[in-house]
């Protein structure tokens with residue numbers, strides 16, 4: 577059995593088999609007038625045109641099913657830790673451009689808030705903040721050997737790029753850490769690729785400048 581989609585601009589070959597139409601109590605043959613493909617397109621176009629309503633709907637759906645989600649997610653996360661991390665990193669690597677765009681968009685959306693927060697922080701901690709930054713910058717400058725090659729300088733940049741996209745995808749602040757700290761108590765590390773590693777902010781805080 578076949579049926580023709582009601583949309584004049586339908587891109588499927590019409591008529592189409594019944595399976596290509598969703599069910600509808602009121603429609604002819606108990607089927608919807610638009611084919612599944614057109615329905616999907618229509619829904620996608622609506623979502624693009626109504627981002628706020630999509631957000632509201634998603635929130636509503638989440639609210640209604642929160643408990644179920646919470647339990648299922650917790651169980652899944654607890655039993656698939658490594659797998660999740662590998663999958664996320666692989667996905668992030670394959671979607672770098674998308675993530676950069678998303679990050680830019682996020683920054684745009686939160687610019688004012690971020691500025692206000694930073695301004696407040698600076699006012700509260702003005703002296704300390706300046707001194708810390710200056711000291712860190714100087715330490716970093718002094719720690720970059722003049723003999724580093726262009727490739728090695730690029731490798732350093734890669735660590736910072738990687739930290740950025742890992743932060744986005746893992747939804748956890750990932751920082752570039754100096755394995756041997758630049759301002760350690762007893763030793764002074766270098767700002768070179770082999771002295772860098774990615775850590776979560778939490779791991780980094782725990783580590784401190786102990787060496």
Ligand SMILES: [Zn+2]
Nearest residue numbers: 581586611614
């Ligand atoms: Zn169609």
